[in-house]
Amino acid sequence: MDAVTYPTEYVTDYIVENFVAWRADFNTETALLRRFIVNWTPTLVFLDKNGREHYRLLGFLPPEAFIVHLMLAQAKIAFETSKYAEAEDLFDRIANEHPESEQVPQAIYFRGVSRRKLTKDDSYLDEAAEELKRAFPESEWTMRTNPW
C-alpha cells in the first residue's frame, strides 16, 4: 500500500479530504489488535467520528480498486449513521463514476435502500431490483433483492 496505492495522487487527495488517517503498528499495538480483532496486514478499519467501526478491508488493493472502497466505506458510515441523503449520493457516485468496479452491484443495492429510507417509497426498491436483474443477473446482490 505504501509503495503503490497511498502515493497515487487521487488516493492521497481523497484520504486527505475525507478521512482522519490513523496508523497502528502491527508489531507493537497489541491492545488495538485485540480490540479490533486484527491478525493480518494490511487491515484497514473504517470508523465514524466517534470511533465506531462500519467497514473494513483486508489485503492489498491497487489504486483504482481502493478508491471505490474508500467511497464505499464513507457511504456505509453515512448509511449506518442514518445520513441517507449523503449515503445515496455516495452509492450513486460509485455506480456512475466506477461502472467497471466489482462493488457496483452492492452500490446499486444500497442506493435503492437509501432512497427507500429517505422517501418511504417502495418503488425505489423495485427500481434497484430491476436494475440489478438486468445488469448483474449473477450477482449475490441481485439475489438479495428477491424478497422485494
Place this chain on the structure above:
Amino acid sequence: MHAQGATTTRRVETLKRIEWLTGEEQVIEQAKKIGKAILLDFFKAT
C-alpha cells in the same frame, strides 16, 4: 487574421501528503472537530 495569444498559464500545485496520526485520543478529537470519518491502517513496519 487573428493575433496569436501568447499567454502561458503556469500551474503551481501543492502536493498533498497523508498525515498519519498514531494516538487514539488525538485521532478521535480531530475527527470530531472536523466531522470526518477515520481510516485506521494496521501496518507492518519494515
